[in-house]
Amino acid sequence: MKSLERSHPTVTLLYFLAVTLPVMLCMEPLLLCISLAGALALLFSRTGGRNIRTLLYFLALLLLIALVNPLFQHDGVTVLFFLNGNPVTWEAIAFGLCAGAMTLAVLCWFLSMSQMMTTDKYLCVFGALSPKLSLMLSMALRFVPLFTKRMHAVRLAQRGLGLYRDGTLPDKLRGELRVFSVTVTWALENGIHTADSMEARGYGTGRRTAYAEYDFHAWDGALLALILLMLALTLCGLLTDAVAVTFYPALVRAERGVLAALTYAAYTLLSFLPTLLTVQEKIKWHFLQSKI
Amino acid sequence: MALLTVENLSFTYAGEETPALQDVSFSIRRGEMVVLCGATGCGKSTLMRLFKREISPMGEVSGEILLGGTPTASLSVRESAARIGYVMQHPEEQIVTDKVWHELAFGLESLGYPRDAIRRRVAEMASYFDIEPWFDKDTASLSGGQKQLLNLAAVLVTDPELLLLDEPTAQLDPIAAADFIDTLRRLNRELGLTMLLIEHRPEEVMPICDRLMIMEEGRLLAIDTPRRVMETLGTRPEILCGMPASVRLFHTLGENGTPPLGIREGREFLKASYANDVRALPHEPYTHGERVALSMKNVCFRYEKTGADVLRDTTLEVFEGEILCLLGANGSGKTTALSVAAGLFKPYSGTVRVFGKKQKDYRDGSLYRSCVALLPQNVQTVFLKSTVREELADAGADPAALPYDLTHLMARHPYDLSGGERQLVALAKVLATSPRLLLADEPTKGLDANAKRHLIEIFRTLKQNGVTVVIVTHDTELAAELCDRAALFFRGGIASISTPRAFFSENRFYTTAVSRMTRGIYDNAVTQSDAVSLCRQNGRRGGAS
Amino acid sequence: MIVIQNARLRSFLRILTLLLIPSVAVLGYFLLRGTGYVVTSVTVASLSVVLFLCGFDRRKTGSRRLVLVSVMIALSVLGRFFPLLKPVTAVAVITGVYLGMEAGFLTGAFSALISNFYYGQGPWTPFQMFAWGILAFLAGALARPLQKSRTLLCLYGALSGILYSLIMDIWSAVFASGGFSLPIYLAKVVTALPHTVLYAVSNVIFLFLMAKPFGEKLTRIKRKYGV
Known part of the structure; x- marks a missing residue:
């Protein structure tokens, strides 16, 4: 058993797509709560309280969305009060809250994804689909920090020449464009060496393969199968309206049956899967360490 | 058995009249290490590129190039890519991908190798070159030496028979360069890898190479053991200046016969041939100008709040009209000190005074008007326009006021120039503000012996015109020859400072080749002319002259 | 590793993507009855990007x-x-x-x-x-x-x-x-x-x-x- 982070990148990426798909498809309050709880549990189990500030920012976004919706949406039968002659309804607030919760859940999931999916993992996934695009991405990823460093060197050099002044705003702007321009020349002119180095090492002589450090083990296959199964069960529930909810004109939740229970169960397992794996790994380490 | 055979090779670039290569013929045996020398523009890089059809320049070729008996033109591109390895001068530009492991795999990916084969080769390469500790790193975060080692490993991953290296150490500091050349020696001796190497570091490569090739204006002048080549061609000054110190001394003294090669043989030659009754030259007293051009007092600087100090209580005085060289290892803080002196970084404590006035009292960029200018290490940070003429106009430089001539370069693009010419154009832009204090960061990096000589002359002229010069350099020969004082930078401060003769004769390791060669024989010979004049004063042993 | 070696398969995929974009948009509208706007729009955007990128790998660059x-x-x-x-x-x-x-x-x-x-x-x-x-x-x-x-x-x-x-x-x-x-x-x-x-x-x-x-x-x- 391995944590989601250490599984094959394809599995990691597909997990995050699978877990966010149901909440983006359907704004069902309970499903949203499960998703949110799962996303937060994963964040905290991995990084502790380090993301509090980001989360507070996300929370503010949720409240904003929840408040904005009733200002534009006046449907719904339960009128709470009037604002500037427009009705503010409970249904619109509920809808706004759900929309906000969806935003929050998706943001949290993608926050975890950004932490887990490093650039070389994306390259591994892309490489399987198109070796050439993956190579281009890899080259561009190298150039970004390189050019940033070069721009810094150019800024210093131009200042040392007395050609870059940052007194007034137009001066600074002109200076920055100058620095950018020098960097552009530098980057374009030296590209030829990179191209030569590629040719000299056989680029373009045939079909490329894409090498990646990651192996697809049996565990990855098993985990992927589990993820897809849980997703399929959840989608079954969603598409057959087993957990349907309507907001307008009045908030109505359909009768919840066995299928609904199955849907909730499947989605709960899906949402808490990475947390379980992380915790499991931590416990194992704890025991291993106490034996050492 | 010959691995590479070149017969009557001539080459003319497309759109040009004069041939770049004329009637070049030679062959390289399997397992040989051959060094190729020649002035900039003599056609050595062109020759090398012609061996690799994927990157051959466009133009008219006649003659034959055979790799193991097969003409290279009839090799498939794939075969040529795999069988001939090619390492270039620029460590950074040759790297293609973002991760070290990916760079190692690149060549094999291009040739369409399956995953398992790539993994095996990459693992082998990383282990042999000891790349494992930085295997997962971003390529952008490596040092110059590491980058070049990675380039070498990434080329060798396809198991080439012939390795071509075009000035691979030109952009490296001396220690990284020596390591790199040592790796080459190991590859040659342990694995029998055949290599052809263009190199401007005679002290390191001459003693280990099997044969030396000399080219001049597109022709092959000689290919033979280094000793025999130097015996026949050593009398020609333009070739001699690129030779090791022992050979230069031998020929300057007017000796005949087989020259000594390297420090050890040079020392043996001196001991056997010249007396040492006069052991030292008189120490020239150090006189300096009245005014202080640059003074740093207890300067402390760090790049990040939580980082370590890069400059620790640095104290330094540079007098008007002198040339000061700052030497020291990478990361000792010498470049940082130069940047602080140029006002690019602000120290968090201590004071910097320029011509007696506190640096922070220079307002609105007045520090850079007729006062201080910095020639950056990488002159590519300077060029903005598409011709040299526009570049000079951009900085407001007057070509007539320069101590050297640039008129023949005016219409060219700065990036089409040779390294030496580029340095001169950058210097012209720097001199446009007519600075009284010129700061230069490794101005001779990557230059060949001739370009270096030219630059030394220019710095001398500037000094005569009253300009104070501070140079950060790794080049001990440059410092010994040019400066009034040399200083060793260590852990963010000046560890020692004195006149070059005293400085280099006191140093045991961090010193010139001549000083290392004459140690124990003469006391303070640090430049070639020092050694020559001491030898002449003492005369030959046994009365013969 | 799913490297698509077959050129025909790749061009088929490209046409498939072209057909998929409108069908996803239409299906998304009817099948999901307005609740699936987010998914539909993300899918359409992704497929459009894929459409433009398809075929790049095949051409010699x-x-x-x-x-x-x-x-x-x-x-x-x-x-x-x-x-x-x-x-x-x-x-x-x-x-x-x-x-x-x-x-x-x-x-x-x-x-x-x-x-x-x-x-x-x-x-x-x-x-x-x-x-x-x-x-x-x-x-x-x-x-x-x-x-x-x-x-x-x-x-x-x-x-x-x-x-x-x-x-x-x-x-x-x-x-x-x-x-x-x-x-x-x-x-x-x-x-x-x-x-x-x-x-x-x-x-x-x-x-x-x-x-x-x-x-x-x-x-x-x-x-x-x-x-």
Whole structure:
């Protein structure tokens, strides 16, 4: 058993797509709560309280969305009060809250994804689909920090020449464009060496393969199968309206049956899967360490 | 058995009249290490590129190039890519991908190798070159030496028979360069890898190479053991200046016969041939100008709040009209000190005074008007326009006021120039503000012996015109020859400072080749002319002259 | 590893994607009855990007061209980091104009993807890739007039800044309300106005000052290296 982070990148990426798909498809309050709880549990189990500030920012976004919706949406039968002659309804607030919760859940999931999916993992996934695009991405990823460093060197050099002044705003702007321009020349002119180095090492002589450090083990296959199964069960529930909810004109939740229970169960397992794996790994380490 | 055979090779670039290569013929045996020398523009890089059809320049070729008996033109591109390895001068530009492991795999990916084969080769390469500790790193975060080692490993991953290296150490500091050349020696001796190497570091490569090739204006002048080549061609000054110190001394003294090669043989030659009754030259007293051009007092600087100090209580005085060289290892803080002196970084404590006035009292960029200018290490940070003429106009430089001539370069693009010419154009832009204090960061990096000589002359002229010069350099020969004082930078401060003769004769390791060669024989010979004049004063042993 | 070796299969995939885009949009509308706007829109955006990228792998791209496009992607990403100005799309537009439509799309789409490694990936990434890419692609299609007249180029820059913002507003409106409604979209457009103006003005300033030197540099490189 391995944590989601250490599984094959394809599995990691597909997990995050699978877990966010149901909440983006359907704004069902309970499903949203499960998703949110799962996303937060994963964040905290991995990084502790380090993301509090980001989360507070996300929370503010949720409240904003929840408040904005009733200002534009006046449907719904339960009128709470009037604002500037427009009705503010409970249904619109509920809808706004759900929309906000969806935003929050998706943001949290993608926050975890950004932490887990490093650039070389994306390259591994892309490489399987198109070796050439993956190579281009890899080259561009190298150039970004390189050019940033070069721009810094150019800024210093131009200042040392007395050609870059940052007194007034137009001066600074002109200076920055100058620095950018020098960097552009530098980057374009030296590209030829990179191209030569590629040719000299056989680029373009045939079909490329894409090498990646990651192996697809049996565990990855098993985990992927589990993820897809849980997703399929959840989608079954969603598409057959087993957990349907309507907001307008009045908030109505359909009768919840066995299928609904199955849907909730499947989605709960899906949402808490990475947390379980992380915790499991931590416990194992704890025991291993106490034996050492 | 010959691995590479070149017969009557001539080459003319497309759109040009004069041939770049004329009637070049030679062959390289399997397992040989051959060094190729020649002035900039003599056609050595062109020759090398012609061996690799994927990157051959466009133009008219006649003659034959055979790799193991097969003409290279009839090799498939794939075969040529795999069988001939090619390492270039620029460590950074040759790297293609973002991760070290990916760079190692690149060549094999291009040739369409399956995953398992790539993994095996990459693992082998990383282990042999000891790349494992930085295997997962971003390529952008490596040092110059590491980058070049990675380039070498990434080329060798396809198991080439012939390795071509075009000035691979030109952009490296001396220690990284020596390591790199040592790796080459190991590859040659342990694995029998055949290599052809263009190199401007005679002290390191001459003693280990099997044969030396000399080219001049597109022709092959000689290919033979280094000793025999130097015996026949050593009398020609333009070739001699690129030779090791022992050979230069031998020929300057007017000796005949087989020259000594390297420090050890040079020392043996001196001991056997010249007396040492006069052991030292008189120490020239150090006189300096009245005014202080640059003074740093207890300067402390760090790049990040939580980082370590890069400059620790640095104290330094540079007098008007002198040339000061700052030497020291990478990361000792010498470049940082130069940047602080140029006002690019602000120290968090201590004071910097320029011509007696506190640096922070220079307002609105007045520090850079007729006062201080910095020639950056990488002159590519300077060029903005598409011709040299526009570049000079951009900085407001007057070509007539320069101590050297640039008129023949005016219409060219700065990036089409040779390294030496580029340095001169950058210097012209720097001199446009007519600075009284010129700061230069490794101005001779990557230059060949001739370009270096030219630059030394220019710095001398500037000094005569009253300009104070501070140079950060790794080049001990440059410092010994040019400066009034040399200083060793260590852990963010000046560890020692004195006149070059005293400085280099006191140093045991961090010193010139001549000083290392004459140690124990003469006391303070640090430049070639020092050694020559001491030898002449003492005369030959046994009365013969 | 699923490397698609078969050329026919790849072109089939390309046609499939072309057919998938409208069908997903239609299906999404009817099947999901309005609740699946978010998923539908993300899928459509992703598929559009895939459509443009399909076939790139098959064509032979010279190393010089590949390096050039990678360099432009990186410069475009730096454009997003640019202090004071936010010339998003400007560098990609220049790429489209001087290096062609495909290079433009690649530069636009990938600079969105890469800059999001710094700003955060999410379901909005395909939208940005599509918006950024298509604006550069169109610039490539209009290369001739845009190369000739700086005024037109600046105009296009302003327009592309505004369009980029408008396309991204669709996304934020859909995402924030779980469905598309015109008043919320308009509200988004109004609240995003400062950004829109910044993008447009930045693009204009950037293109006005940089288009000529940039163009000269690219033209020289194209001539010198035969790209």
